[in-house]
Amino acid sequence: MQVQLARWGNSLGIRIPKDIAAQVGLRDGARVEIQAEGDRIVITTDRPRYDLADLLKDVTPDAMRDAFDWGPDLGRERVDE
Numbered sequence: 001m002q003v004q005l006a007r008w009g010n011s012l013g014i015r016i017p018k019d020i021a022a023q024v025g026l027r028d029g030a031r032v033e034i035q036a037e038g039d040r041i042v043i044t045t046d047r048p049r050y051d052l053a054d055l056l057k058d059v060t061p062d063a064m065r066d067a068f069d070w071g072p073d074l075g076r077e078r079v080d081e
Contacts, residue, residue, distance in 0.1 A: 001020070005012045016026065024045055026032070031046040 001017065003014055003017065005014055007013070021027070026045065033044045033046055035042050
């Protein structure tokens with residue numbers, strides 16, 4: 001598929017057709033990596049960046065207690081609640 005470049009400030013811009021963007025999971029505001037490889041321009045989707053606080057927001061002592069069932073307490077490992 002051919003597309004036309006357009007001036008965007010001091011740079012050139014390219015529009016990515018909707019069907020191609022959908023195929024690779026791009027949406028408005030998404031970040032991509034762009035690099036030159038010889039006479040080719042390679043655009044790759046940016047890897048998601050995870051925030052540790054967001055990943056651990058639902059990890060609570062109660063949730064972890066339910067996640068691991070080691071059976072009933074038998075000895076010194078007993079925790080009184």
